[in-house]
Amino acid sequence: MTKVIRIPWLAVYAIAYLVFLYLPVLLLPLFSFNDGTIVAFPLKGFTLKWYAQLGQQDTLLQAMVNSLIVGSVTALMATSLGLFAARAYVRYRFAGRELSEGLVMLPLVIPGIIVASSMLVLFISIGLKPSLTTVILGHVFVALPFSVSIMKSAFDDFDQSLEEAAFDLGESVVGTFRRVTLPIVAPGIIASLLVTFTVSFDEFVLAFFLSGNSPTLPVYIWSQIRFPAKLPNTLALGSLLLLSSVLLLLIAEYFRRRSIQSSD
Amino acid sequence: MAGVLRSETGKGLALSAPATLYVGLLVAVPLCILVAYSFWTQTYVEIDRKLTWANYQEAFTDPLVRHLMIRSVAIAGAVTLATVCLAYPIAYFIAFRTQKKTLWLLLITIPFWSSYLLRVFSWKLILGFNGVLNSALISLGLIQEPLTFLLYNEFAVVLTLAHAWAPFAILPIYVSLQKIDRSLLEAATDLGCSKLERFVRVTLPLTVPGIIAACLIIFIPTVGDYVTPALVGGSQGKMVANLIQVQFGAANNWPLGATLSLLAMLSVGCVAIVFVVAVTALGRRIR
Amino acid sequence: MSEQNIIEIKGVEKRFGSFVAVSDLNLTLKEGEFFSLLGPSGCGKTTALRIIAGFQDHEEGEIRINGRTMGEVPANKRPTNMVFQSYAIFPHLNVGDNVGFGLRKTKLSRNEIKERVAEALEMVELGGLQDRKANELSGGQRQRVALARALVMRPKVLLLDEPLSALDKNLREAMQLEMRRLQQKLGITFVMVTHDQYEAMTMSDRIGVMFAGQLKQVDRPEVLYSQPCNREVASFIGGMNFLDAEVTAENSESLEVNVQGFGQMTIGVNPNVQVHDKELLVGVRPEQLEISAEKPDGYDALVQGEVSDVAFYGESVHYYVRVDGLKDSIAVAVPNYFHTVDHSRGDTVWLGVQSASVIDLGKRESLGGEK
Amino acid sequence: MSEQNIIEIKGVEKRFGSFVAVSDLNLTLKEGEFFSLLGPSGCGKTTALRIIAGFQDHEEGEIRINGRTMGEVPANKRPTNMVFQSYAIFPHLNVGDNVGFGLRKTKLSRNEIKERVAEALEMVELGGLQDRKANELSGGQRQRVALARALVMRPKVLLLDEPLSALDKNLREAMQLEMRRLQQKLGITFVMVTHDQYEAMTMSDRIGVMFAGQLKQVDRPEVLYSQPCNREVASFIGGMNFLDAEVTAENSESLEVNVQGFGQMTIGVNPNVQVHDKELLVGVRPEQLEISAEKPDGYDALVQGEVSDVAFYGESVHYYVRVDGLKDSIAVAVPNYFHTVDHSRGDTVWLGVQSASVIDLGKRESLGGEK
């Protein structure tokens, strides 16, 4: 019998797509070792000085920490709000549903500058000083449409009787949600967390208007781009960020595998 | 009260209230400001609060506005199409061909946890004059002179954005693929469908909600993007958002900026509605 | 079964839009009673059960469980547990965690929970499968997990929506016995929806038969079988040959009737029938007819016909006999005494019946078909 | 049914990890045959069906359909169609489009498709529901749509995974008749998984009984009932009283046995039994025992006992009789001739049996429980 060797085209495509996704970000590490301040070929020579300088770049590091905080809190808040709203939209027919759905999508269409400046006016008028808190409030606003649309498709076709079963077994509404609903829509939640974190991590306009003395990373980099000489520091930081994300991922995967093996 | 909360309407309103109120409160102010400004005028730093149609008149008569509006929608459409088409197979791969779903989801989002500006810089390195691509082609002897049509045009804008929006397209499509009951696919195969037909007649229609979500998430903000076109679009890449941006910034003409924004929002809204209706209808026509 | 009323349902009505799914439901169940709801698909059985459980609000009427009005009591606070028709196995939990789900809310220790879960799984013959994933279970296994999950809670009232339908015969019978035993031991009241008449008859103290949202008859199995209130109920519980008859004379206890094909006889009045008329419908159960090649003796009425079909049911053989002048064949069930089939298609046979076997079904009516 | 072999399965084995779901499956089906797979939940019926359909690969063995080896043939190219246990109705299509789904691939014109769809829907009693949305159907309706969708393809082999389990009694019986009629008219081979023994017996030409992944016996319903190959099979098809016996003498056709309680008799050798031994197991079907208060005449063996339980099955009444020296009660089924129950718990009764009713079940073995 002749065995036909099947080429897993989809896997090949997936790898190619990963190359497409990673190609630009992998150039960042390359140039973070380049002994020059202009990010262009040809390369000038190898150096570690940009990394060495990182230690002194308090503001840059602080900006990154700020961004991580803002991104995480935003992701959690937007996903929670989106989760509840999407649940309502998919499950219940109620007066004002369409209105509410439309409203929640609005942040996508209003120009950032308008949102940003009017929020600043609003926050200042209620005595809320520009700070990371206001940035988070703004980011939740722009991230919400993303989480709602993702969570809505996650809740589509959700089997109602599972919740009823939990409720029937004496769980409270909250307990049912935590022990049944959440784990089942987990893929949607993960997707939403990832997306909203990414939205926040890269957002500039709102962060610029709403941040006080603690800038987020994009704000810092945007304002610094007028000083290209500092760019390599940022590249070094970006590379470290990338490296640590990948490391975290690998560690998590390693432990996951170990736990699976030991449970067998 | 308890009774109200137990009805469908009550539960629905209660669950959606936090999000609705949050957005509602924060959106009301900007929207009102936008509408108000669009009927005012500004000279230098003085706002004239007399109501007038002048801004709308200007926006409607200026061929530049129309030109940029159409180009923006066209570019955003191309970006959306490219992104979703490129992303679908990956979402499919993650949903059906791998066990390590979370790992893959993280793999496709990690690249985006670095600064957007830096990634755009990188694209210029790849597509640019002495860039990765040109160097590779030259060293392979395929070309003598660096190609210049790779960067600073619509192509570069579409490519860069198709990259930037990748996870935003992959994730919603993945979520809707993930939910498909495997026995439906088997049923289609059983009824004689090849893999391709099965995809077109069952998988694709069932993922229409995910596709729509992805398209809206990408299309709407892209129409309003002014950074990417400015960075990689070259002299050809200007979009309506650049014009709006100038009004709010250098030109300091908020009334005109507000008017243009409202018009852009309206156009985007119309295009989006037409799109959703068309795709839904198309999904239904696949039998 | 005690004398205490555990469930009292008064005038409950449930509408979906203009469609009435359950109409004017009245029912009182005693503590420890085993009650079954029987009826065709879509007649509102599940809806009724969900109203009792508290998952479905209702437009009219009142429900009391254990003496307490349930109006404002949410499902998780009601002394009921439910086995869902779709099983509703939690896909993210393994078998053990599914069964132990409700116990986690109680004050039981981990070990006690473990024990109770193991015990419940033994009960449904899934002992040792604690670690199986939900998606690795076969249809029947899922149903048993659902059953164990509710039983383990030891509720006052257990609501079961077709709890055994995916099980094979032996297991079903074993489970029926086990459930009955448990029910008696624990004194739990069972309300079970089923579409299996044998299941309903062998397990239940009383059965309610439902059609199109209405509870048509509630009675002990024997009464339901021997004195169904109308054609629908009669045909839903066991096989039944329907015959047109004409009343020639009547008194309070008996009717003189002329039955199509069989001729004149005297039958008892069915107390469950509401409207009698000259145009009567009567029924004869297939097992109460005698079939033989020779003209039999000692029967109140006889008719001759031709065997049109034979079906083997294991413990019995069914013969379908065409009789001149009758629209439908007459079905006759004969016990499979000696692993032999005595008549074949085309044979001419005699059918004999005793008048005590002929059931009065009341006024003849044209029936609309159910979908 | 023709003489042509349509399906030949040789030595097929399927493992999930180390768990053997189907082991050494051998089966040959004739064209136009109606074959049923019967077995307890989780025994591998669905798995076997999915292997035939091509949805599940298998580790060993070979499958030929219509003379062609199926090894490399994907599911969509096999001349089979399937009715899924979970129905698998396409949620984005209405009823008509669901049923017409597979026809769109053929060369039929739009009008022909429409006609065929309408015809198929009529067949399953859903005529006119073409435009209903999938999510507006009740459980029973979905199952019928799934059936119509497969039937409309007129496949060589139709595979059905519990196709009628969600239907109520009346509809199920109507559908059984209709399916049988259709199968004979179209000459399609049916392979049906069911856990309803009556369904299997009344519809099938042959039945295969499966336990724990193994096909134990394949035979016509009557043979399966009267000559089951072992205890498991015997108990799965119909009720059975098992009794220990000792062989005192034997020849190729008959056995002299001493049956616990009943004493000495001569019974026929069961050709399906593989191993005989001194330590024999015999069985008696409940309906083949006579029960009476007086000592009856004309039986080959008699025993006295006490009624321990009575169960009402509608068309029959089951008495459970405790006999001294026997571990289990003996079940006796009596046709419900006159809506009367003749014996009650505690009554002393006689049981009579003919030796022709006693079934040889081969060597006695301690049985492991099935899951």
Next chain:
Amino acid sequence: NAADLTVFDWSGYEDQGFYGDYVEKYGGAPSYTYFGSVEEAFTKLQSGFEADLAHPCTDALRKWVAADMIKPIDTSKLENWDKLMPKIKEVDGITIDGQTYMVPFEWGNTGLIYRTDMISADDVSLQLLADPAYQGKVAIPDAASSAFAMAALATGASSYTDMSDEEFQKAGDYLRAIHPNVRFYWSDAGQLDQAIASGEVTLGWGWNQSELNLIWNETPAVMMRDVDKGIATWVCGYVHLKSAKQSDEQVYDMLNALSSAASGKYIIESWGYAHANEDAFAQADPELIETYGFSDVDSFFEGSLFFDAVNPELEAKMLKEFERIKAGF
């Protein structure tokens, strides 16, 4: 407390070398809040954002004053006021209607930067930008004022801030002629540096910091500093915001620290920017001053175009026209 003072600035300016005296006195640095462009800063301040000091450039000052955002500076409290270059102090906007509004800090040139290995110093000129031979080899800023300043220089307009219609027309035509050659309109300096370094663009209108960056990266490129061919000068500095909460004393301590000669020396030597304090040039390393192009400041102070505030009507016209040009109209 050092950090109580808030400065609204470009990022990078939090460098403590710029205000060593302040750090010494208060034991730390002020808090910084960042902006990316002066226009952004203006909008954010108008929306109510509060800070003590801000760092715009002179061309924006008239608008800021008109919007009533900044306080006049009390020059008597400035220790270094007299040491600041007179020519810089005279730039339009620093003093308006007799009131001083800004303490000038750093300044520099905007001019034509070109690849010396591809274009000879003799050939280079602003007109070269429009030469069809340079198709796709040119980059100019995505900012109307800067572009029109360049156009005014190239077309010999009498004044950049108050062009006649005819001059405006000529400037517009010049920019239209350049448009087909433009590879991109740059919006951040790094973009220009990257393109010139890679040879993608061979000449472009940009800031001296780009020239610096190219020098540091050993790219053969230089800014055309010939006043006859056209060069511009920009000045940026610190303003005292009306929303300031901190005491004048602390604000002026900061302003004094920023304008000191030590700060000037630091910024010249380690950043390559010119400082407003004259003494700074005397103290700084002359070799570096030479490399960075500031050895003969007087010469281009004479002939250079300063970015004065353009009259609002003309500015609006420029913006509109520039948008049309960029869109190819």
